[in-house]
Amino acid sequence: MSQATISSTGPMAVFDSVPGLRQLLMLAGLALSISLGVTAAFWFAEPSYSLLYSNISDREAGEIIDVLRGSEIPHQLDRKSGAILVAEDRLHDARLKLAGQGLPRGTGFGLEIIEGESGFSTSQFMENARYHHAIETELARTIGNLRPVEYARVHLAEAKSTVFLRNKQRASASVFLYLYSGRELEKQQVMSIVHLVASSIPNLETDNVTVVDQHGNLLNSPGEDSDFARSGQQLDQVRQIEKTYVNRIEALLAPMLGKGRVQATVTAQVDFTVREETRESYDRDTAAVRSEQVAENRQVGANTDGGIPGALSNQPPADPAKQKAAVAGNTAAEQPVNESMQRVRNFELDRTLSHTRQPTGSISRLSVAVLVDDKQVLGAKGKVSSEPLTADELENLEMLVKDAVGFDEARGDRVSVSNVAFFNEPVPEPVEEAGFFAGIGMRSLLKQVVGAALVLAIAFGVVRPLLRSLSGSLSAGGGGVAPRRSAGAAAGAGPAGGMASAGYAEPPPPVSLSYDDKVSVARQAADKNPERVAQIVRSWMQADG
Secondary structure, eight states, X not given: OOHHHHHHHSTHXXXXXXXXXXXXXXXXXXXXXXXXXXXXXXXXXXXXXXXXXXXXXXXXXXXXXXXXXXXXXXXXXXXXXXXXXXXXXXXXXXXXXHHHXXXXXXXXXXXXXXXXXXXXXXXXXXXXXXXXXXXXXXXXXXXXXXXXXXXXXXEEEXXXXXXXXXXXXXXXXXXXXXXXXXXXXXXXXXXXXXXXXXXXXXXXXXXXXXXXXXXXXXXXXXXXXXXXXXXXXXXXXXXXXXXHHHHHHHHHHHHHHOTTSEEEEEEEEEEOOOEEEEEXXXXXXXEEEEEEEEEEEEEEOOOOSOSSTTOGGGSOOOOHHHHHHHHHTSSOOOOOEEEEEXXXXXXXXXXXXXXXXXXXXXXXXXXXXXXXXXXXXXXTTSOEEEEOOOHHHHHHHHHHHHHHXXXXXXXXXXXXXXXXXOOOOOOOOOOOOOOTTOSHHHHXXXXXXXXXXXXXXXXXXXXXXXXXXXXXXXXXXXXXXXXXXXXXXXXXXXXXXXXXXXSXXXXXXXXXXXXXXXXXXXXXXXXXXXXXXXXXXXXXXXXXX
């Protein structure tokens, strides 16, 4: 069988046998292409969404969505997980807008949980439980406002009131902190949180407050007055003193030698012994009489009888020897003299009373080690070379270091300055910068450009050829218009050749057909569309007549 016969009976013959099927399929393909293009345009034009917040209450989710809707920020709500998504390029704007509105407020309810709860059916236990939970939530919100803290939770164990002092219990509290990545709290900030919680709860002492971060690290040391706590504080003070001296040395020598060409290490021995001394002293050389009291008794007279009876018992007995002498007439009788004197004298002395408390944390000894790099020398041709320092230069540097740290030889301080060539690390390869399309805005722009290109490709690669083919088929199937004859049909003789050229806009056969093939093709055309063949024959007859 010839090629013309095969093409007439192939799969394409189905489209020719059913009138309008080809046009219907073309219209369906056109509609499908247009729908695909429109879908792709909307998909590429839709912004990318990023997670804004998750695991929040329905009440706060409603407030957040209202703020986003009022700010005209594109957003979505995942109803399964409760997460809120916003356009990727508006993520930071959304967070700033919500932060200005105080959203989100955090999990749980604070004092607003007890608003409107004044029913008669509410028990005293429920009221206390709600108030207890509200205080915990309010404290957590307050602590969460600190910049390094992402969110916090507070657990309170309040002591029950009792009239018995022996059974009195103390309140306690535990604070859990979730810090932002790469941030940490300083010691002073941790103590501020401890005092904040302790001041908010009655009968709560700072020793009974525990602060823990998300890694399980204990941030505070309960019992700051204990020996262990004091030792930690003393160690921090020593490290701070050493760091101060190191910064002082490097700041002094860096302008002379260059930045990064000086390395210093300081070891400080600090005496934390507490000494108290009370002293009272007197100056004997500056004594002065403050008061004086004198009592004196004197009796002068002969030893004669007389006086008040009984007075002899109050007089001292006379000397027997003198009495015998008086009787014998050897000597004259002596007159007795009785004297008695008492003197009390009070002196005022200079007194000095002093109470001395020696300061704690005094430096008892310093050990300083300084390492200096070789000096850089500019050569004649502009080439930089390294040379070691001379002995005089090292001595001058040592004197500067001693003056910087307050060197005291009596205290046992020691300073050592050494010169050695530093090791130069190889220069790392430059980090490749982010590409031009790495930004969020550029990715969105690229997405829109690709979508537009896809729409244009569908329009010019699919829709336009379909429209051209559809318009050609419609023009070829219209009544009253004779089909165009091919060159091969015009060259053929007889009516058979004319019938063979009356196909449905099919291209001419690539090879010449024999007479039998032409007759077969004419018969097939007459069987397929006899009305069309009759019309062609009628037009021939009218043309010949």
